[in-house]
Amino acid sequence: MQVYPVNVTERQTDWSTVNWRVANQIVSNLRQRIFRASQAGDLKKVRSLQKLMLRSRSNTLVSVRRVTQINQGKNTPGVDKVVVKTPTARGKLVDVLSTYQPWKVKPAPARRVYIPKANGKRRPLGIPTVIDRAMQARVKNALEPYWEARFEGTSYGFRPGRGCHDAISKIYLLARPNKSKQWVVDADIKGAFDNISHEHLLKVIGGFPARELIKQWLKAGYVEDGAFYDTDAGTPQGGVISPLLANIALHGMEEALGVTRVKRKGVVAEIRGPRAVVRYADDFVVFCESKEDAETTVQILTEWLAKRGLTLSEEKTRIVHLTEGFDFLGFNIRHYEAPLTSQSGYKLLIKPSKKSVQKIRDDLREHWALLKGHSAREVIRKLNPVIRGKANYYRIGVASKIFLDTDHWMLIKERRYAKRMHPRKSQQWRDARYFGRLNKGREDHWVFGDKQAGAYLLKFAWFPIERHTLVKGTASPDDPTLREYWTNRTLNKNKELKSKHRLLADKQKGVCPLCTDSLHNGEEIQEHHVLPRSRGGKDCKSNVILVHLFCQQQIHSGKIVPRDATGKPLLLQ
Numbered sequence: 001m002q003v004y005p006v007n008v009t010e011r012q013t014d015w016s017t018v019n020w021r022v023a024n025q026i027v028s029n030l031r032q033r034i035f036r037a038s039q040a041g042d043l044k045k046v047r048s049l050q051k052l053m054l055r056s057r058s059n060t061l062v063s064v065r066r067v068t069q070i071n072q073g074k075n076t077p078g079v080d081k082v083v084v085k086t087p088t089a090r091g092k093l094v095d096v097l098s099t100y101q102p103w104k105v106k107p108a109p110a111r112r113v114y115i116p117k118a119n120g121k122r123r124p125l126g127i128p129t130v131i132d133r134a135m136q137a138r139v140k141n142a143l144e145p146y147w148e149a150r151f152e153g154t155s156y157g158f159r160p161g162r163g164c165h166d167a168i169s170k171i172y173l174l175a176r177p178n179k180s181k182q183w184v185v186d187a188d189i190k191g192a193f194d195n196i197s198h199e200h201l202l203k204v205i206g207g208f209p210a211r212e213l214i215k216q217w218l219k220a221g222y223v224e225d226g227a228f229y230d231t232d233a234g235t236p237q238g239g240v241i242s243p244l245l246a247n248i249a250l251h252g253m254e255e256a257l258g259v260t261r262v263k264r265k266g267v268v269a270e271i272r273g274p275r276a277v278v279r280y281a282d283d284f285v286v287f288c289e290s291k292e293d294a295e296t297t298v299q300i301l302t303e304w305l306a307k308r309g310l311t312l313s314e315e316k317t318r319i320v321h322l323t324e325g326f327d328f329l330g331f332n333i334r335h336y337e338a339p340l341t342s343q344s345g346y347k348l349l350i351k352p353s354k355k356s357v358q359k360i361r362d363d364l365r366e367h368w369a370l371l372k373g374h375s376a377r378e379v380i381r382k383l384n385p386v387i388r389g390k391a392n393y394y395r396i397g398v399a400s401k402i403f404l405d406t407d408h409w410m411l412i413k414e415r416r417y418a419k420r421m422h423p424r425k426s427q428q429w430r431d432a433r434y435f436g437r438l439n440k441g442r443e444d445h446w447v448f449g450d451k452q453a454g455a456y457l458l459k460f461a462w463f464p465i466e467r468h469t470l471v472k473g474t475a476s477p478d479d480p481t482l483r484e485y486w487t488n489r490t491l492n493k494n495k496e497l498k499s500k501h502r503l504l505a506d507k508q509k510g511v512c513p514l515c516t517d518s519l520h521n522g523e524e525i526q527e528h529h530v531l532p533r534s535r536g537g538k539d540c541k542s543n544v545i546l547v548h549l550f551c552q553q554q555i556h557s558g559k560i561v562p563r564d565a566t567g568k569p570l571l572l573q
Contacts, residue, residue: 012091012095013061013090013091013092013094013095014087014091015087015088015090015091015094016087016553016554016557018061018554020061020065020514020515020516020517020551020554021514021515021516022058023058023061023062023515024058024062024515024516024517025516026056026058026059027053027056027058027059027062027141030049030052030053030056030059030141031053031141031144031145031478032145032478032479032480033049034046034049034050034053034142034145034146034478035145035146035148035149035476035478035479035480036149036480037049038145038146038147038148038149038150039149039479043207046146047207047208047209050142050143050146050208050209050210051142051209053138053141053142054138054139054142054209054210057094057098059138059141059142060094060097060098060134060138061094062137062141063097063134063135063137063138063141064084064090064093064094064097064134064137065090065550066137066240067084067130067133067134067137067240068083068084068085068089068090068093068130068134069090069523069550070521070522070523071133071240071522072522073127073133073238076127077111077127077129077130078108078110078111078127078128078129078130078132078133079108079109079110079111079129079223080108080129080130082129082130083130084130093130093131093134096131097131097134097135097138100135106216106220107128107129107132107135107213107216107217107220108128108129108132108220109220109221109222109223109228110126110127110128110220110221110222110223110236110238110239111126111127111128111222111223112124112125112126112127112222112223112224112229113125113127123237124194124237125236125237125238126222126236126237126238126239127236127238128217128220128236128238128239128240132217132220132239133239133240135213136217136239136240136241137240137241139210139213139214139241140240140241140244142208142209142210143205143208143210143241143244144160144244144478145476145478146208147244147247147248147251148160148476148478149476149478149479150251151247151251151474151476152251152252152253152254152279152474153261153473153474154170154254154276154277154278154279155247155250155251155279155280156170156278156279156280156471157243157247157279157280157281157282157283158243158244158246158247158281159247159476160476160477160478161471161475161476161477161486161489162471164280164329164330164393165393165396165468166468166470166471167278167279167280167328167329168328168329168331168350168396168397168468169396169467169468169469169470170278170470171278171285171328171333171350172348172350173470174276174278174287175287175322175333175335175348176348177335177344177345177346177347177348178343178344179287180289181274181275181276181287181288181289182287182289182321182322182335183287183288183289183290183291183293183294183319183320183321183322184285184286184287184288184294184319184320184321184322184326185285185286185288185294185297185298185301185317185318185319186285186316186317186318186319186320186326186327186328187283187284187285187286187298187301187312187316187317188282188283188312188313188316188317189282189283189305189310189311189312189313190310190311190312190313191234192246192250192281192282192310193234193235193236193237193242193246193282194233194234194237195233195234195309195310195311196233196234196235196245196246196249196308196309196310197233197249197307197308197309197310198215198218198219198232198233200249200307200308200309201218201235201245201248201249201308202214202215202218204248204249204251205248214241214245217235217236217239217241218231218234218235219231220236222236233309243281246281246282247281249308249310250279250281250282250308252304253277253279253284253301253304254277256300256301256304257273257275257277257286257297257300257301258273258274258275259272259273259275259276259277260272260273274288274289274293275287275288275289275293275297280328280329283328283329285326285328286301291319291321294319295319298312298317298319322334322335322348323335323346327353327355330352330353330355330356330393330394331350331351331352331353331356331394331397332350332351332352332353332354333348333350334348334349334351335347335348336348336349349398350397350398351397351398351399351402352394352397352399352402356394357402357406360390360406361406361409363386363390364383364386364387364410364413365413367382367383367386368413368417370382371383371417372420373421375450376434376448376449376450376455377450377453377455379417379457380448380449380450380455380456380457381455383457383458384457384458387457387458387459387460388458388463388496388498390460391403391458391460391462391463392463392496395463395464395465395466396465396466396467396468397465398465399465400461400465402460403459403460403461403463404460404461406460407459407460407461410448410457410459410460411446411448414434414435414448414457415427415430415431417434418430418431418433418434433451434448434449434451435447435448435449436449436451438451438454438455438456439456439462442462444459447459466495469489469492471489472485487509487510490509490510490511490518490520491505491506491509491510493510493520494506494510494519496520497525501525501527501546503541504527504541504544504545504546505519505546507541508545508546512546512547512548512551513545513547514547514548514551514554514555515548515551517548519546519548521548523548523549523550524548524549525546525547525548525549526546526547526548526549526552527544527545527546528544528545528546528547528552528555529543529544530543530544530545531543
């Protein structure tokens with residue numbers, strides 16, 4: 001682990017006894033207080049609360065959990081080749097961070113690796129050390145709620161409570177045939193994360209208490225093939241705080257494009273102006289009323305981005321009419337001729353793009369190749385999460401035909417698998433062995449599965465098309481006045497779970513009973529039997545709750561008892 005001048009003998013954190021209910025509540029309350037102070041324009045109070053958040057032990061605990069247990073890169077080391085995997089190591093990391101003095105320590109450089117992009121090129125990724133990632137998570141909790149009160153409502157990337165589906169739903173509202181903005185600037189910023197101006201970013205952040213620490217991270221450099229390189233611009237794409245810094249740098253795009261908002265009864269009701277923008281991190285589209293205005297928009301954006309050290313990509317930025325269509329976040333948005341069904345003569349269809357459909361098949365093909373020789377049960381276990389994830393993502397668009405075509409393609413793969421496993425058996429025997437009406441809720445006799453175990457492979461067509469409900473205006477989970485609104489949106493996310501878990505998640509209102517954090521925070525979800533089966537407990541809804549994997553481990557340690565909202569123990573003693 002990175003060496004820091006710190007004395008950790010005074011406090012030894014027992015990770016298995018941490019009260020996550022209290023820790024999450026403290027962090028949530030502080031974030032809400034910072035949000036309210038930012039809304040009120042009380043900068044003095046904002047700075048005071050941000051300092052309190054940076055000193056908070058609960059913030060340290062929550063940050064270490066996110067970096068070492070939740071985030072996708074939790075098992076990826078930095079230049080120090082250290083990962084934190086055990087409860088003892090996590091407790092030690094908390095103790096180190098609790099007495100960490102940033103003005104005495106210089107952050108370590110990021111480890112530069114490359115990941116493949118869809119166009120065949122490689123994307124550089126900077127991976128900080130675990131301790132720097134944990135510190136970035138702490139700082140993010142202090143900085144993010146202040147900006148959440150200021151960010152534009154049409155910014156959807158890397159923000160709490162928002163995502164790709166919101167951006168697509170907003171585009172649907174803007175791109176309908178009865179709207180006047182028919183020309184689109186499909187823009188892409190060239191190397192946004194690598195070229196953001198440090199000077200501009202630090203100027204915008206202003207008097208934030210950890211501003212100097214952010215500056216050190218930006219200037220820390222990176223190591224590639226054993227050689228050190230300075231970083232004069234950009235944020236490490238792989239750092240916990242980098243997406244937030246990118247959003248801060250790109251804040252104000254609506255104002256630059258002349259987009260204004262009209263309020264009704266104190267709530268933002270609609271967007272006015274000749275243009276409209278939808279942004280997901282560094283990818284964005286601008287809707288304009290004419291081709292000439294779209295060309296003017298490109299000039300405005302070029303000048304506006306130059307002040308931030310950024311430029312538009314000439315290869316990927318183009319001006320198109322909606323009848324030509326464009327791809328955005330895996331979907332294709334286009335007007336199709338419909339003279340008999342629409343007054344305008346066109347209809348808007350948002351479909352999975354051709355590249356996305358090919359990517360789905362490539363991913364599934366790769367999984368099938370890796371599963372050669374494995375049992376049908378293992379095939380089902382590996383492929384079902386992949387199918388569920390991709391179907392849930394694309395089901396908000398016009399995807400029925402694509403789902404049916406993909407199921408037919410999968411049937412060919414399934415029968416090829418059966419032939420490879422039993423080359424000397426007849427096709428009739430193989431079909432009887434692996435196919436049947438395994439899903440009793442459907443009249444489908446061509447379901448692939450393991451009849452002995454009762455397990456079967458999902459089909460894309462079983463996921464009904466369901467339109468996504470767009471997030472309201474500038475709403476943020478940090479706004480305490482919208483608690484009920486965000487609870488209802490969490491319940492909508494339960495629909496993405498498998499049917500058995502969906503009912504349990506609805507009963508729990510989408511919350512883990514132990515840590516009170518959302519079940520959809522990125523952690524693996526596990527079933528926990530209130531009365532253990534070893535003591536006669538039944539596998540029924542009244543005896544099963546959903547908890548995070550690491551919360552379940554904490555329960556089984558015997559040191560923590562999960563409780564409901566009233567404080568009543570959920571474990572039967």
